[in-house]
Amino acid sequence: MVFFGSRASKLKEGRISNIKCTNCDTQTSMDYSIFGKYAHIYWIPTFPTGKKSVFECTNCKRTFKKKELTQQIKHKFELENKPSFPIWYFSGLAVIIGIIFIGIWISKQNDLDNEDYISAPQVGDVYSVKGNQEDYYTLAKVTKVTNDSLHLIFNDYETDKRTGVNKIDKDENYTVGRFNYSRAEILALFKDNIIYDIDRN
Numbered sequence: 001m002v003f004f005g006s007r008a009s010k011l012k013e014g015r016i017s018n019i020k021c022t023n024c025d026t027q028t029s030m031d032y033s034i035f036g037k038y039a040h041i042y043w044i045p046t047f048p049t050g051k052k053s054v055f056e057c058t059n060c061k062r063t064f065k066k067k068e069l070t071q072q073i074k075h076k077f078e079l080e081n082k083p084s085f086p087i088w089y090f091s092g093l094a095v096i097i098g099i100i101f102i103g104i105w106i107s108k109q110n111d112l113d114n115e116d117y118i119s120a121p122q123v124g125d126v127y128s129v130k131g132n133q134e135d136y137y138t139l140a141k142v143t144k145v146t147n148d149s150l151h152l153i154f155n156d157y158e159t160d161k162r163t164g165v166n167k168i169d170k171d172e173n174y175t176v177g178r179f180n181y182s183r184a185e186i187l188a189l190f191k192d193n194i195i196y197d198i199d200r201n
């Protein structure tokens with residue numbers, strides 16, 4: 001379950017002087033507080049959602065919302081207040097963007113590794129391979145490398161998830177499925193994404 005919601009923090013407080021209160025009809029001043037609202041995920045501020053200001057007459061103590069102020073007071077307030085959201089309001093967003101970039105980088109790195117491995121195969125390399133049927137996946141281990149061919153032994157099992165093949169990667173699961181391929185055939189299988197991942201220990 002993801003916890004998310006909205007919270008607020010005080011951005012600024014201050015006083016507007018020389019204004020006329022519409023409640024007590026006095027030439028006086030008003031104290032104000034500006035609150036910033038932000039969305040959070042697991043209590044990590046993620047992005048700002050708005051601002052809210054409250055005002056209080058220093059004479060009669062009546063509180064006002066911004067929309068209840070006269071044009072004159074509103075104008076004075078807005079002249080001296082343009083608070084921006086603090087950078088920590090965006091912490092969660094920064095974390096999310098960071099995770100996405102790390103994910104992209106790892107995936108890119110994995111692609112580069114795969115290309116290295118396929119062009120210079122070694123005994124013990126484990127190929128993730130699409131099975132004969134749609135949506136079935138299995139593994140094949142390189143048992144011998146010659147100048148122009150590869151000897152593979154296939155795993156006895158298949159899984160129905162691309163990423164589930166790790167679970168069947170046990171030595172005792174490679175028993176009978178021995179096949180030889182030319183290097184060119186292997187490259188073609190990789191190019192066609194039949195061999196879709198390579199692990200090397």
Ligand SMILES: [Zn+2]
Nearest residue numbers: 021024057060
């Ligand atoms: Zn007042």
